[in-house]
Amino acid sequence: MSFATVEFGILGPLEVLVGGEPVHVGGPRARAALALLLLGPGRAVSVERLVDVLWGQDPPSSARGQVAIVVSTLRRSLREAGADPSVIETVAAGYRVPPAVRLDALEAERGIADGRAAAAAGRQAEAASAMRRALALWRGPTLATLGRTVPGSAVWEELRLAATDECVELELALGRHGELVAELTALVAEHPLRERSRAQLMRALYLNGRRAEALETYQAGRDLLGAELGLEPGPELRRAQRAVLTDEPVLFRSPARPVLLQGSSPHEHAAASCSPDACDAADQDDPGFVPRPAELPAAAAAGFVGRAVELRYIHKLAGEDLPIVAINGPGGVGKSSLAVEAARRLAEGFTDGQLYADLHGATPGLAPLGPAEVLGRFLRSLGSPDVPAEVDEAAARFRSLTAHRRLLVLLDNATGVAQVRPLLPAGPRCMVMVTSRRPLTTLDGAAHVHLKAMAEDEALSLLESALGDSRAAADPEAAREIVRLCGGLPLAVRIVGARGAARPSRPLTELRAALVEARTRLDSLEYADLAVRTSFSVGLRDEPDAPLFGLLGALDARTYTPGVAAALLDCDEAEAAAALRRLADARLIDRVAPHRYAMHDLLRLYARELAPSDARAALGRTAHGYLATVAEGRQQPVDPLPVAGAAGGVDEVRPARHRAVPAPRPART
Structure with missing residues (x-):
């Protein structure tokens, strides 16, 4: 059988x-x-x-x-x-x-x-x-x-x-340290008292340029061993700590040849081939041995698309002494992606390493990082285990350590110049890239990149890359309509692409249909940990002119003038003009002409959701101002305009009906 x-x-x-x-x-x-x-x-x-x-x-x-x-x-x-x-x-x-x-x-x-x-x-x-x-x-x-x-x-x-x-x-030993951090992190979480795995995680973090995190891993292990067993770390874990502190990779005592950071000196390559004991002595006696951090984030899995003009400009600036490039733009426009891509392309030229910090100026639920915390990370990455408590002293130490180095420093998601200024290196051969929503125009010596929504061809390429297949090429009309409905905003295009990639059989016409209805478009632009609405909300954090932003959304006009804003706020035009300038500085609206502003389509949908409860009265004032201006031009009297809720009046004032009429400066009532 x-x-x-x-x-x-x-x-x-x-x-x-x-x-x-x-x-x-x-x-x-x-x-x-x-x-x-x-x-x-x-x-x-x-x-x-x-x-x-x-x-x-x-x-x-x-x-x-x-x-x-x-x-x-x-x-x-x-x-x-x-x-x-x-x-x-x-x-x-x-x-x-x-x-x-x-x-x-x-x-x-x-x-x-x-x-x-x-x-x-x-x-x-x-x-x-x-x-x-x-x-x-x-x-x-x-x-x-x-x-x-x-x-x-x-x-x-x-x-x-x-x-x-x-x-x-x-x-x-084969140089695959970048692939091991996640695995070793999980292994240490599963076996927190296992010193061998913790030492290997420290080594992988170190080789990825994450020295501060490697030291934090050691301290967490030491604290746990003391609390659980009343023990100090064993020889292997102590040796790993020493290797990170002194930047001596040979002290890890790998059974295979140690893997050194990119840009290692000839001395370090010689040290890699000697015996551990001989190498210990050699590195301890070498006064020129310095850390080379490599902290840039990994490149996006889908690859980088577009922004060729901006990349060429940043590359040109890299040849100058101490260039500072400040990239600003509204939420979701791709500032961080551009900065990381530019930094990765330039990294080889900065032979003393690259430092990176997300300053959390655009991270929902997290307070922005203070300069002291960031300086502590940078100093540890550069081999200084003791960090001054005072910001001024720590900043001075950082300038001293960078004075004769060629470093690239990427400061992502800054809130303002005050957060950035203490983090600037002193070396004339260093380069700094900063991303922020607001233009950092008071940052001395900075060149500014004002990032806007993508052109249609770039957005189409991004959509195709995010989808990971040929659906965009097979249905170009639907693809073009999708990027138009996304307003060319990279975050929105990425979200649609991620939704499509999760369901490869879903045609683009379905993805387009989910975006057509303006009332629910922002609901469709959420997927996993990405959401256009959340990105926009960070831009309004602590924004004093948020009420005006909501009123502009309720008005639903294509452009806005100080006169319109004055009618909405019931204030004088000078005050309204200042409020519009502040919203423009926050990149929530754009200046399109002298005394005239516009709002991105998706931002306008979000602003409409934030319209305050007294929006009807504000819209009534504005609509009356429109009609008064038109009547003044015709030299005709104006009858009083009924407002919402008045006896015999209209149920709702809808300024959107006047979109075909240009928005002149309304007369005060």
């Missing part, structure tokens, strides 16, 4: 596959008995042992007979699924599964052995690949969800941790 192939899995939830299909093999006791047999393939498990595991210290008198019933249940389940039931063998001492059984744990063990053999022969890439294939066989903790601990399962978890250690060491 021909039987289907049976495969067992214990590296995760217990799994039985017959002919590739999952099979239910009975209740909790049957599954626990099978698990015990699979933990030692080829080794007999006695009936007494099975009784102990299945019933513990108080088994029933019929336990031995019930073991036979449990085994019979397992065999029947296999037979009914088409497998050979004799895969569970009866032997003199009890039961066993044959050593040649198809078991994921045995396959993992062979893969790890192959990886170790390749590593011993110096074939590091091959060894790392073999280890990764073996580790991929774990679907979770060994025998997870079984409902009880089965003796022997811990052996396979220890093998997993040991293999992970070895694989990480190989990949660090």
Whole structure:
């Protein structure tokens, strides 16, 4: 009789596959008995042992007979699924599964052995690949969800941790540190007292230029060891701390050649090939050994699109002494993306490294970072473990450390000049890029990039990139309409692209239809952690002219003048003109001509949602002003205009009906 192939899995939830299909093999006791047999393939498990595991210290008198019933249940389940039931063998001492059984744990063990053999022969890439294939066989903790601990399962978890250690060491030596931070962070969270994993995480962070975070990882481990066990960190963790503090990568004592940061000096390359003890002495005696941080964020997965003119301008500025480039623009326009892309293209030229800080000036729910906190991070990244408490002293230390270096400093999402000024380096060969919503026009020596919405062709390219397929090219009309409805705002286009990428079968016409209705368009421009509405809301944080912004949205006009704003606010024109200028500085409206302003379509929809409760009266004043100005031009008297709620009046004043009429300066009533 021909039987289907049976495969067992214990590296995760217990799994039985017959002919590739999952099979239910009975209740909790049957599954626990099978698990015990699979933990030692080829080794007999006695009936007494099975009784102990299945019933513990108080088994029933019929336990031995019930073991036979449990085994019979397992065999029947296999037979009914088409497998050979004799895969569970009866032997003199009890039961066993044959050593040649198809078991994921045995396959993992062979893969790890192959990886170790390749590593011993110096074939590091091959060894790392073999280890990764073996580790991929774990679907979770060994025998997870079984409902009880089965003796022997811990052996396979220890093998997993040991293999992970070895694989990480190989990949660090191969320069794959950028790919390991997330994995090691999760591993440390799962095993917080395991010093080897914590030291490896410190090393990966260090090699990614994240020195401050590496030191924070050490301190968190030290605090935990002291609180839980009353111990100080062991030698490996202390050595990792010293390596980060003194910027001596050889102190990590990798079994393979250490991987140094990009731009390493010839001395560092020589140190990488010497013995650890000799290297320790060499680096300690080298007065010219300096850190080279590399802290720029990773490039976007979908790639960067457009902004060729701005990139050329920033590249041109990079050749000047101490260039400062201040990029400003409304929320969602892509300031950070442009700055990161420009910085990454220029990074090679800044041989002493790149520093980065998100100042949280545009992060919902987070207060902006103070200069003292950012200076502390930068000083630690540059090898200064002690940080002055006073901002002025810390800023002076930062200027001293950067005076003779060629550094690129990227300050993302600044709130204003006061937050940025203490963070400027002193070296004439340094470069600073700052992004902010407001123009930082009082920042001495800064060149300004005023970023606006994308042109249609750039937005189309961004949509195609975000979709990840050819739907935009296949339906260009729908694609063009989508980017028009998004107003060319990169954040909005990215959100639509992400929605489409999540459902590859969804046609562009559906994505377009979700945007057509103005009332719900902002609802459609939310996906995962991205939301146009949230981005706009940050721009109004602590904005004193938010009431005027809401009234402009209620008016729903194409352009606004100080006279219109004065009527909305019921104030004089000079005060209204100042309020409009402040909104323009916050990049919530745009100056399109002398004394005339406009608002991006999506911002206008958001402003409409924020219209205050007294908007009807304000709109009534404004509409009356429009009519009074027209009547004055015709030299005709004006009848009083009824306002909302007046007896015999209209239900609602709708200035949107007057869009075809230019908006002259209204007369005061």
